[in-house]
Amino acid sequence: MTPEPxxxxxxxxxxxxxxxxVEVRTGGTGVGSGVIWTDDGLVITNAHVARAETATxxxxxxxxxxGRVTARDRRRDxxxxxIAGGRSVAGLTPATVGHPATLRTGDLVVALGNPLGITGAxxxxxxxxxxxxxxxxxxxxxxxxxxxxxxxxxxLADARGRVVxxxxxxxxxxxxxxxxxxxxxxxxxxxxxxxxxxxxAA
Amino acid sequence: MAGASTxxxxxxxxxxxxxxxxxxxERAGQSVVAIHARRRIPSSGVHWRPGIIVAAHHTIQRxxxxxVSLADGSTLPATLxxxxxxTDLAVLRVDGITAPVARVADPNGVRVGALVLALGxxxxxxxxxxxxxxxxxxxxxTWHGGTIDRFVRLDISIYDGFSGGPLVDAAGRVLGIDxxxxxxxxxxxxxxxxxxxxxxxxxxDGRVSRGYLGLGMQAVRLPAALxxxxxxxxxxxxxxxxxEPGGPADRAGVLIGDILVALDDAPIADPAELLALLGADRVxxxxxxxxxxxxxxxxxxxxxxxxxxxxxxSRRGR
Numbered sequence: 001m002t003p004e005p006x007x008x009x010x011x012x013x014x015x016x017x018x019x020x021x022v023e024v025r026t027g028g029t030g031v032g033s034g035v036i037w038t039d040d041g042l043v044i045t046n047a048h049v050a051r052a053e054t055a056t057x058x059x060x061x062x063x064x065x066x067g068r069v070t071a072r073d074r075r076r077d078x079x080x081x082x083i084a085g086g087r088s089v090a091g092l093t094p095a096t097v098g099h100p101a102t103l104r105t106g107d108l109v110v111a112l113g114n115p116l117g118i119t120g121a122x123x124x125x126x127x128x129x130x131x132x133x134x135x136x137x138x139x140x141x142x143x144x145x146x147x148x149x150x151x152x153x154x155x156l157a158d159a160r161g162r163v164v165x166x167x168x169x170x171x172x173x174x175x176x177x178x179x180x181x182x183x184x185x186x187x188x189x190x191x192x193x194x195x196x197x198x199x200x201a202a
Numbered sequence: 203m204a205g206a207s208t209x210x211x212x213x214x215x216x217x218x219x220x221x222x223x224x225x226x227x228e229r230a231g232q233s234v235v236a237i238h239a240r241r242r243i244p245s246s247g248v249h250w251r252p253g254i255i256v257a258a259h260h261t262i263q264r265x266x267x268x269x270v271s272l273a274d275g276s277t278l279p280a281t282l283x284x285x286x287x288x289t290d291l292a293v294l295r296v297d298g299i300t301a302p303v304a305r306v307a308d309p310n311g312v313r314v315g316a317l318v319l320a321l322g323x324x325x326x327x328x329x330x331x332x333x334x335x336x337x338x339x340x341x342x343x344t345w346h347g348g349t350i351d352r353f354v355r356l357d358i359s360i361y362d363g364f365s366g367g368p369l370v371d372a373a374g375r376v377l378g379i380d381x382x383x384x385x386x387x388x389x390x391x392x393x394x395x396x397x398x399x400x401x402x403x404x405x406x407d408g409r410v411s412r413g414y415l416g417l418g419m420q421a422v423r424l425p426a427a428l429x430x431x432x433x434x435x436x437x438x439x440x441x442x443x444x445x446e447p448g449g450p451a452d453r454a455g456v457l458i459g460d461i462l463v464a465l466d467d468a469p470i471a472d473p474a475e476l477l478a479l480l481g482a483d484r485v486x487x488x489x490x491x492x493x494x495x496x497x498x499x500x501x502x503x504x505x506x507x508x509x510x511x512x513x514x515x516s517r518r519g520r
Binding site: 010126 | 214215216217219220221223224225226227228231319327328329330331332359361362
């Protein structure tokens with residue numbers, strides 16, 4: 001294996017994830033990140049990022065859109081934002097969603113977001129630990145990856161670019177992500193339904 | 203599973219690397235154990251030889267009531283066979299351990315830029331962090347006087363359970379034991395060769411002996427006129443600032459205020475140089491130290507003692 005294909009593969013992966021990642025501003029200080037979940041404008045982010053009723057979203061191509069916070073779950077630290085205009089907004093690229101059950105400790109993971117305001121920054125690391133959660137509580141993905149404020153709400157993806165978690169906090173230097181299985185439960189509780197075409201508001 | 207891991211397309215390269223790393227963790231993780239010998243978070247150890255666990259000395263904070271948890275979730279009692287604070291290694295004996303022993307890598311794998319994983323088990327699950335070997339040097343001496351066969355510095359994040367865990371290559375073979383307790387919290391690896399040597403001694407004797415003079419010293423610059431008049435080998439000597447009462451040097455008549463300039467004709471300008479000359483082979487033998495006292499040179503014969511064992515470490519590190 002030569003370094004060239006590795007660099008190329010990372011660049012492709014970053015570009016693909018970048019198209020599905022948005023910058024989220026809700027006024028006040030700091031920015032967060034979000035993940036485009038459906039082509040009709042559903043964005044997933046952290047509850048601690050979506051503090052207000054409305055949000056300003058900046059796409060990877062620079063377009064600035066407005067969104068409305070439609071659901072918020074403080075316990076899971078998750079929120080949904082509906083992009084104004086929904087399906088009529090051209091070129092929304094939903095993320096490919098993976099499954100945390102396929103992850104193993106040591107697997108490569110990448111994070112995309114806006115750490116400390118740096119737009120569309122990539123971080124690379126590995127899964128540090130996958131510990132089974134307690135009943136009724138989410139299980140976290142702990143990653144050996146360098147994150148900073150502004151990564152919150154952004155995607156943590158596997159080596160194929162499939163989103164496996166939402167970067168939510170930093171603890172003892174480790175990136176802590178909410179697994180997408182928890183996001184699915186959150187969406188279900190928030191009244192969204194999943195079918196062959198993806199998640200839809202019920 | 204879609205996407206063969208041997209795929210050579212750009213995306214396949216990352217997947218293949220990811221699979222290699224996760225595979226390395228899975229294989230090497232089988233021989234990584236959790237050691238319950240301190241409060242709060244367990245520390246890591248490696249099943250190095252059948253029934254023998256190697257750990258980082260500074261993480262083993264008690265000598266009794268030690269247990270070890272394996273990858274399969276079982277917990278077994280362990281006894282401390284010995285510890286060597288100078289290399290920050292400790293050896294535990296565990297009867298009836300079923301975990302596989304670590305597969306040790308060829309030492310040629312220790313190269314600057316080599317992709318490495320630091321594994322640990324600070325709880326039930328194995329943990330991993332990814333980094334590279336950032337510097338490799340020759341044999342070096344720790345602040346506590348131990349000899350490490352190669353200097354191996356890592357660019358890797360240190361989390362709970364780092365010290366005592368294995369440094370593994372991308373194939374899951376063990377290159378050494380990680381520790382943050384030897385150099386101001388820096389991530390270092392103790393190479394397998396050193397681990398083997400120290401484990402041999404600890405298994406046999408329960409300790410690694412060192413020569414001991416019982417002196418506290420401070421490097422001092424010597425006046426040029428004195429150097430010239432006495433024909434001294436260095437412009438720096440070691441002033442004796444303390445001498446353990448009844449210790450080897452005290453019994454031989456070394457006094458506080460003496461300035462040590464040579465040992466057996468080897469010039470000494472640094473306490474580390476003196477430590478380097480006081481290996482296990484010197485214990486019980488006589489050495490001659492050259493000292494400056496009252497403006498004159500005197501030779502004093504000292505019978506080298508054995509350094510008392512440090513039982514526990516107050517050194518910090520994860």
